[in-house]
Amino acid sequence: xxxxxxxxxxxxxxxxxxxxxxxxxxxxxxxxxxxxxxxxxxxxxxxxxxxxxxxxxxxxxxxxxxxxxxxxxxxxxxxxxxxxxxxxxxxxxxxxxxxxxxxxxxxxxxxxxxxxxxxxxxxxxxxxxxxxxxxxxxxxxxxxxxxxxxxxxxxxxxxxxxxxxxxxxxxxxxxxxxxxxxxxxxxxxxxxxxxxxxxxxxxxxxxxxxxxxxxxxxxxxxxxxxxxxxxxxxxxxxxxxxxxxxxxxxxxxxxxxxxxxxxxxxxxxxxxxxxxxxxxxxxxxxxxxxxxxxxxxxxxxxxxxxxxxxxxxxxxxxxxxxxxxxxxxxxxxxxxxxxxxxxxxxxxxxxxxxxxxxxxxxxxxxxxxxxxxxxxxxxxxxxxxxxxxxxxxxxxxxxxxxxxxxxxxxxxxxxxxxxxxxxxxxxxxxxxxxxxxxxxxxxxxxxxxxxxxxxxxxxxxxxxxxxxxxxxxxxxxxxxxxxxxxxxxxxxxxxxxxxxxxxxxxxxxxxxxxxxxxxxxxxxxxxxxxxxxxxxxxxxxxxxxxxxxxxxxxxxxxxxxxxxxxxxxxxxxxxxxxxxxxxxxxxxxxxxxxxxxxxxxxxxxxxxxxxxxxxxxxxxxxxxxxxxxxxxxxxxxxxxxxxxxxxxxxxxxxxxxxxxxxxxxxxxxxxxxxxxxxxxxxxxxxxxxxxxxxxxxxxxxxxxxxxxxxxxxxxxxxxxxxxxxxxxxxxxxxxxxxxxxxxxxxxxxxxxxxxxxxxxxxxxxxxxxxxxxxxxxxxxxxxxxxxxxxxxxxxxxxxxxxxxxxxxxxxxxxxxxxxxxxxxxxxxxxxxxxxxxxxxxxxxxxxxxxxxxxxxxxxxxxxxxxxxxxxxxxxxxxxxxxxxxxxxxxxxxxxxxxxxxxxxxxxxxxxxxxxxxxxxxxxxxxxxxxxxxxxx
Numbered sequence: 001x002x003x004x005x006x007x008x009x010x011x012x013x014x015x016x017x018x019x020x021x022x023x024x025x026x027x028x029x030x031x032x033x034x035x036x037x038x039x040x041x042x043x044x045x046x047x048x049x050x051x052x053x054x055x056x057x058x059x060x061x062x063x064x065x066x067x068x069x070x071x072x073x074x075x076x077x078x079x080x081x082x083x084x085x086x087x088x089x090x091x092x093x094x095x096x097x098x099x100x101x102x103x104x105x106x107x108x109x110x111x112x113x114x115x116x117x118x119x120x121x122x123x124x125x126x127x128x129x130x131x132x133x134x135x136x137x138x139x140x141x142x143x144x145x146x147x148x149x150x151x152x153x154x155x156x157x158x159x160x161x162x163x164x165x166x167x168x169x170x171x172x173x174x175x176x177x178x179x180x181x182x183x184x185x186x187x188x189x190x191x192x193x194x195x196x197x198x199x200x201x202x203x204x205x206x207x208x209x210x211x212x213x214x215x216x217x218x219x220x221x222x223x224x225x226x227x228x229x230x231x232x233x234x235x236x237x238x239x240x241x242x243x244x245x246x247x248x249x250x251x252x253x254x255x256x257x258x259x260x261x262x263x264x265x266x267x268x269x270x271x272x273x274x275x276x277x278x279x280x281x282x283x284x285x286x287x288x289x290x291x292x293x294x295x296x297x298x299x300x301x302x303x304x305x306x307x308x309x310x311x312x313x314x315x316x317x318x319x320x321x322x323x324x325x326x327x328x329x330x331x332x333x334x335x336x337x338x339x340x341x342x343x344x345x346x347x348x349x350x351x352x353x354x355x356x357x358x359x360x361x362x363x364x365x366x367x368x369x370x371x372x373x374x375x376x377x378x379x380x381x382x383x384x385x386x387x388x389x390x391x392x393x394x395x396x397x398x399x400x401x402x403x404x405x406x407x408x409x410x411x412x413x414x415x416x417x418x419x420x421x422x423x424x425x426x427x428x429x430x431x432x433x434x435x436x437x438x439x440x441x442x443x444x445x446x447x448x449x450x451x452x453x454x455x456x457x458x459x460x461x462x463x464x465x466x467x468x469x470x471x472x473x474x475x476x477x478x479x480x481x482x483x484x485x486x487x488x489x490x491x492x493x494x495x496x497x498x499x500x501x502x503x504x505x506x507x508x509x510x511x512x513x514x515x516x517x518x519x520x521x522x523x524x525x526x527x528x529x530x531x532x533x534x535x536x537x538x539x540x541x542x543x544x545x546x547x548x549x550x551x552x553x554x555x556x557x558x559x560x561x562x563x564x565x566x567x568x569x570x571x572x573x574x575x576x577x578x579x580x581x582x583x584x585x586x587x588x589x590x591x592x593x594x595x596x597x598x599x600x601x602x603x604x605x606x607x608x609x610x611x612x613x614x615x616x617x618x619x620x621x622x623x624x625x626x627x628x629x630x631x632x633x634x635x636x637x638x639x640x641x642x643x644x645x646x647x648x649x650x651x652x653x654x655x656x657x658x659x660x661x662x663x664x665x666x667x668x669x670x671x672x673x674x675x676x677x678x679x680x681x682x683x684x685x686x687x688x689x690x691x692x693x694x695x696x697x698x699x700x701x702x703x704x705x706x707x708x709x710x711x712x713x714x715x716x717x718x719x720x721x722x723x724x725x726x727x728x729x730x731x732x733x734x735x736x737x738x739x740x741x742x743x744x745x746x747x748x749x750x751x752x753x754x755x756x757x758x759x760x761x762x763x764x765x766x767x768x769x770x771x772x773x774x775x776x777x778x779x780x781x782x783x784x785x786x787x788x789x790x791x792x793x794x795x796x797x798x799x800x801x802x803x804x805x806x807x808x809x810x811x812x813x814x815x816x817x818x819x820x821x822x823x824x825x826x827x828x829x830x831x832x833x834x835x836x837x838x839x840x841x842x843x844x845x846x847x848x849x850x851x852x853x854x855x856x857x858x859x860x861x862x863x864x865x866x867x868x869x870x871x872x873x874x875x876x877x878x879x880x881x882x883x884x885x886x887x888x889x890x891x892x893x894x895x896x897x898x899x900x901x902x903x904x905x906x907x908x909x910x911x912x913x914x915x916x917x918x919x920x921x922x923x924x925x926x927x928x929x930x931x932x933x934x935x936x
Contacts, residue, residue, distance in 0.1 A: 003849060004933040005040025006031065007780065009789030012745050017851055023743045029918065030848035030886070031791035036780040037764055038787050041872055044845045044929040045793060047836040048827040051087030054817055055079060057099050060803040060826060061107050063114050065128065067806040072815055073114065073126065074826065075102055080126065082134050085805055085813060087826065091134035097121055106705060108606040110613070110633065115139065119604040119619055122596065142577060143637035144370070145615070145626045145647060146187055147600060148592040152177075156591045158188055158369070160584040162421065162430075164571035165371055181598045184373045185575070189590035192367045192581045197270035197334040197360035201351045204269055204336065208347055211237075213254040218245040225267050226256055227347045232313050233290065233338045234347050236267045264303070266293060266335035270360070275581040277329040278365035282309055282321035288352035289313050289340035294321055294360060297331045299577040306332075313340055327641055329367065329578045334360035366590075368637075369582050371572035381434040386445060386558040388425045390507030391526040394500070395470040395556065396422055398528065402554065407431055408446040409439045418447070426561075439563055446557035453551035460484050460533030460543035467531035467545060472554030477521040477547065479529065483514035484543035486534050493534045497543050500528040514541070526556060595621065595647075608633075609663035610686060612645075616670070622657035623650040623672065625679060625693075627686075642687040648679060650693055660706035662713045669713050669726060669735070671701035676715075676726055678735050696735035699724055707759045709767055712783050714740070716769070720753025721745065723769070725783065740779065744790040747777045758802040760812045768814065774798030776816075796820065796841045807831075835926045845929060848886045848920035852936045867908035867919050872930035875900040879925035882907045886920050904935070 008026030018024045026040060034042045058076035065071075071090060072083040077099045082091040097105070097118065104118040114126040123139040154172040158165050167186070169178040211218075211226040220226065226237040237256040240263060248262065256263035269292070282294050291310045295303045309319040325332075340350030352358055388396060395402075404418040407429070416432045429447070431439075439445065451472050458467050473479070481497040499511040502525050510527075511519040521527065531543045574582065596602045601619030603626070608614060613633040616625045629635040630643035638645050650658075656673035663669075668679040676697040681690040700718035707714040712727035722741045729736040741747060748754050751771025760766040769777040776793035793799070797820035805813045807830070814829040820838075827838060837843055852867075867884075877900060880892040892907060908919060919936070923929040 003852070003935070006036060006042050006847070007038060007040040007787050007789045009036060009744060009779070010747060010791055011743050011850060012747075014745070015743060015850070019851070021743070024850060027743070027850060028847055029850045030846055030920075033793055033843050033845040034791055034847060035764070035766075035778075036789040036791050038780055038782050038785070038789075041930065041932045042847055043872070043931075044835055044923060044927075046829055046831065046833040047841075047843070047926075048795065048816060048818065048829050048838060049833050050825050050827050050838045051085075051815075052083060052089075052826045054824040054826050055081065056824070057102060058817065059102055059105060059801050060815055060817055061105075061114070062803045062805050063109065063126070063128075064806060065112065068808050070805045072803060072805060072826070075105060075116070077102055080136055082126075083826070085807070085828075093134065093136045096124060096136070104604065106605055108608065110608050115606045115613075117603050117606045117615070119601050119617070122602050123606070123615070139634070141634050141636060142632070143629075143635040143645070144185060144187075145595040145636040145638075145645070146592040147595045147620070149638060149647070151589045152591060155587045155589045156186075156188055157587045158190070158582075158585060160582075161571065164374075164573055165369075167371065167373075167572050176599075177593070179599050180373055180593075182373060184597050184599075185594040186371050186373075186572070187592050187594075188369045188371065188588050189366050190369055190583055190586050190588055192275065192365055192583075194364045195272070195274050195276075195362040195581075197272065197274050197332070197362075198357070199270050200354045201348065203271070204267060205348060205351065210345070210347075211256070214245065214249060214256075214258075215254075216245045216249045218249060219243065220262075226263070228255070229341060229344060230338070232341055234341050234350075235265075235338050236336055237263045237265060238267050239263055266337045269334040269336055269358075273580045274332045274360065274362055275329060275367070275578050276325045276332045276362045276365065277367060278326055278363050279322065279324050280332060280360065280362045282307075282334065282358075282360050284309060284311075284318045284320065284356060284358045286318075286353070286356045287316045288356045288358065289316065289350065290336065290352055291338040292358060293335045293337050294323070295333050295335055296325065297333075298328060299330075303333070308337065310338075327639065328637070329576075331578065332360065332362060334358075367578075367581055368576065369574060370576040372575045373572050381431055381436060381439060382564045383428055383430050384439060384445065384563045385561045386427045386429060386447075387561055388422070388427050389558065391470075391500070391502060391528070392427070392556040392558065393425055394528045395472075395526050396427065398468050398470040402447065402449040402556075404429070404447045404449050406448040407434070408448065408555075408557075409434070410443050412438070414438070420447075427558075436563065439560060441560055441563055443560045443563075444557060445560050446555050448553050448555045451549070451552050451554040454549035456545060456547045456549060458531065458545055460531050462533055462536045466533050467543075468528065469531075469545075470526060470528045471547075471549050472552065473521045473525065473527050473547075474550050474552055475521055475523045477550060478518050479511075479521070479527075480516060480518045480544075480546040481511070481513040481529070481531070482516040482544040483541065484531075484533050485514065485539075485541035487538040487540065488535060492540075495532040495534060495543065497529070497531045497545060500530070501525055516544070526554075595624075595626065605658060605661050607661050607663050607668070609668045610666075614661065614663070614668065616661055617658040621649065622655055623652060624648065625650075625658070625661070625668070625670070638688075640688055642685075642689075644688050646686070646688055646691050648691055648693055650677060652695075656700075657703075659701040659703050660715055662706045662708055664708070664713060664727070667728075667735075669706075671699075671706065671715050671726070673702075673718055674698060674700045676701070676735070676737055697726075697737045699737045702754070704754050705757055707757050707767055709759055709781050710761075710765055710783060714757075714767055714781075716748075716754045716757070719749075720772075721749030723748065723754075723767075723779070725788075727783075740788040741790070747790045747792065751775055751777065756801045758804045758814070760804050760814055762806070762810070762812045768802050768804070770799055770802055774800070774819075776802070795837050795843060800824075835928060842924050842926075844922055844924045846920065846922040847931065848883070849918045849934065851918055852934075866906040866936075868904045868906050868935040869921065869931060870904050870933040870935070871900050871902055872932045873902050873928065875929055876925075876927050879923055879927055880929075881922050883920040883922075884908060884917055886918060889920070889922065 008023040010031040011027040055076035061073040063071040074081045080093045116124045157168040208225040220239045220243045224239040228235045243262045293308045294306045297303045307321045311317045342350030401420045407414045421428045483496040501510045531545045603615035605616040613628040627646040629645045636645045661670035704716040724737040751773040756770035758768045767779045780789040801817040811831045881889040883889045
């Protein structure tokens, strides 16, 4: 009989005498350190070659920009390294993961972004820019997925506090869903009231200038409004960036339309910022001439024209405009593009009258306010309060809050900006860099600021011109005062000018004068100078103040009344794409934290499906799949448009986590520990209205990534000892799982199961599985011709992980993490390598057949003409051994030549022997070997 192919692969010991099976006659009992071809030939594997020393606790991943521009990514708890195929370090970045995180990493590459997901750390992206530089950063969501999309059992209250928000859960603060961590993101839905865009014509026209044809002498500053004479109309333009004709003018370009980087068409008709996520209307009445326009802008994008309302001269038209921006929150503005030209030197003539009431009205809408928790370390001081005594209080009232640039606390100086706010007689200081070790209640706090020199010579001039000025004056400063005297209706009015300051430990009047007199400041301090006046008639003596205020470091001080540390005071930043439009306070039952945060966990799986980014399986939602908006990979805002983001949760009897997912054609395939699923839109593209998840079997998966093998998905079953092919089957008209280890159930199970996977596509499609005992199990794969040929790689060491990179039009490069006696290394199996592992380590390639019998001859002893081997290429005799039982091996020494030429060779002698026996051949040394068939 002839054993002319081995593409049945290594077979299970349980099939040792199953001559009734087709696979039996194409298989073998042992295939080790050999590669199996789809046609059935076996050849010796190349040796592995070291490319780099591996980091401790690392894993390796592929990064493929193109078949020739590819890198190996090594991730460890200490570093993330990007290596060339030759092992050169291209980039080295700090790692953000723990050892457990690294072991759980899943990856997916989308264009130049390599997504890195694990259930206990936020989603990260390794990105390569146009200059070839790599960076690692958290993935930025334009719109996040949320844990809840419905009304909650209890409300949350927002209160605006100095530009940030306080969030209160009231009596429900101990609820598990109210637990927060630094950096958490939450959404609160509030109602934005109706907004109107309208200003009077006088306000709209402020800052206008008539512009002629541009020349090298033309100059316009940012904010200037340009009117261009167009015959019967003025066309309006706004300068966005200073235009200097000497530098910016180009011959032949004479209009603002020729300089879009400096000017935009029209002038805005309102001063307020208008946000919209719903319907809007442009209203117009009565008779007017010109052109209005409604424009829209999304965050980080340019303004776009939505529509114009034109009212031509002689044919007045009141065309209302409407729109609906329910898809995504945006900004709107009402622009005037043109107005009637009635007077060539005055644009106000012919301008739409205010009585026309032309305005943009945006209807009230629900707005999602997105907030991120920020706080300092628990000992950092968030704020402190100081009581404002007389002199300090008067200074804040009459001079305003100073720009403090230093604090002195109990004699210790701290430089830096300190924003202030005042409520009545309480001053709130927000220091930078102070801790509770530096300041506490009762600490003496001095605020310091720089006071510029000032020459004051003012006089009272009627009742409206009374002077109240507070300044910091240094000792020796001379203040000259004069009071006010006038006669009204026969009654003399006498108003002395005064100075208040600290005297004897209290704040009181320290000087008063009617006739001109001078006061010399005895010591540094804050002083309030009052120069009052009365009506102008019959003035006998006019009040006056003269003083040279010195340039100095001014100060005020008081004991700290209250010190608040950040542990007691958490604020939330408004990080909404459109942050404007939020009421200063309010309560809402529609709120949720982001689906991805420390309390809920993070997505452990990532893929791309139908132009959507797919994330799945957090600790809190182990059976939920999130799909981004179509062609907008960082927008996960769920909606009801066809391209809106989706959130799907499997309806199952268990809560087993999704173990893997894989996009294939019009289906998103996934597996849990107990079932296999297909997520789709039925027969078409998936939308919010047709998305569905269907179960297609109950094999169950292990927590090992699936492989896309040519046209089918391969996954490892729950026990780790079997591999299944999952895909559409026309005979069954459904998705079917087929066991690819049914004839080789030992190949993974004997090694303790599987811990990692990769897929080689050239020269032969071959799945690679890292066994837990440190060997590799490989399967040559061709689904169309049902080739599932298993074989194994072993080495002097332990294989810990694998990754594959393309190699142009040559064989793919199989990289492996290998632990050996002399260390841990990244090694590569590549064409051109020698037939030895690193350091001259020899490995033995072994082929042992199963029983050489036919179904008819099973169990009978017959005379044999010997066993013939067909070599596919010339082979050295040295290093070849043969066996007829797999235990005793004989060195091949009967060849008259040192070469075995291509063709048939008898390597086992004639004799009467049991056909239930097997034959084996093994090869060692740095040499090639290629076997095509055996004949007995």
